[in-house]
Amino acid sequence: MLLLLRVLMLSLLSGGSVKVVQNFESGCGQLFANGKSPTRFPGPQYRQICQTLNNDVYYATFYDTDNKIPVYSAYKFEGLKDCTRLDKWYIEPQVSQWRVLEKKIAEELSDQCLPKKYSVYIVTGVVPGTGNINNRVKVPSHFWTVYCCLDNNNRCQISSGFIGENKKDTPKNKTVKDLETDLATLYNVDSFELFDNSTKLPPKKQKFFKFLDVRL
Ligand SMILES: *[C@@H]1O[C@H](CO)[C@@H](O)[C@H](O)[C@H]1NC(C)=O
Numbered sequence: 001m002l003l004l005l006r007v008l009m010l011s012l013l014s015g016g017s018v019k020v021v022q023n024f025e026s027g028c029g030q031l032f033a034n035g036k037s038p039t040r041f042p043g044p045q046y047r048q049i050c051q052t053l054n055n056d057v058y059y060a061t062f063y064d065t066d067n068k069i070p071v072y073s074a075y076k077f078e079g080l081k082d083c084t085r086l087d088k089w090y091i092e093p094q095v096s097q098w099r100v101l102e103k104k105i106a107e108e109l110s111d112q113c114l115p116k117k118y119s120v121y122i123v124t125g126v127v128p129g130t131g132n133i134n135n136r137v138k139v140p141s142h143f144w145t146v147y148c149c150l151d152n153n154n155r156c157q158i159s160s161g162f163i164g165e166n167k168k169d170t171p172k173n174k175t176v177k178d179l180e181t182d183l184a185t186l187y188n189v190d191s192f193e194l195f196d197n198s199t200k201l202p203p204k205k206q207k208f209f210k211f212l213d214v215r216l
């Protein structure tokens with residue numbers, strides 16, 4: 001789940017397809033909680049990608065063509081599966097830390113969310129650092145991952161975030177809100193939103209009507 005290069009490599013290796021779309025909320029919105037993607041940065045270097053394998057949409061990836069790394073990938077967790085691994089991205093001993101965590105999260109979700117028929121959305125991303133691999137690909141400074149289990153009313157009932165530097169430290173367990181704050185700082189943006197919670201939807205509608213009022 002955390003091995004991001006896998007996201008793009010998988011299709012190259014397996015004959016799936018990578019589709020660059022104008023808006024991945026309409027292209028593969030089913031991979032996002034309430035159809036809403038995490039924050040997308042403006043800028044011509046970013047691409048929104050829907051990746052399919054055997055006609056199922058697997059990942060929605062926000063990709064940075066300058067740094068040649070995904071910013072994040074989103075997908076739905078449907079149970080424990082064996083996945084192909086591409087470990088290239090990890091600077092060694094740290095790989096095992098994320099592996100352990102990855103397994104722990106998968107077990108937690110299988111225990112706590114899937115039996116309740118919650119829909120489980122995961123987003124996992126990186127923050128570009130300063131080093132390059134082969135003068136091409138940026139080495140991430142941080143990895144992060146976050147999940148949200150949506151109930152029938154489209155509310156995040158169970159959620160947790162994790163972030164760690166690309167070194168030996170154990171990834172830290174955070175609330176979604178705290179992770180959003182960290183990511184805003186690391187990506188140097190005003191705010192970074194990971195999940196839409198249906199409780200946040202009404203204010204958006206109000207804003208729209210306010211806008212209409214002003215125009216009228
Ligand atoms: C989403 O809303 C529920 C219910 O109001 C709240 O308990 C939960 O913490 C929220 N989750 C996130 C990720 O904001």
Ligand SMILES: *[C@@H]1O[C@H](CO)[C@@H](O)[C@H](O)[C@H]1NC(C)=O
Pocket residue numbers: 101104105108160173174
């Ligand atoms: C992260 O923290 C939450 C809240 O304290 C806890 O329920 C969860 O088990 C922790 N997850 C992991 C993988 O450590």
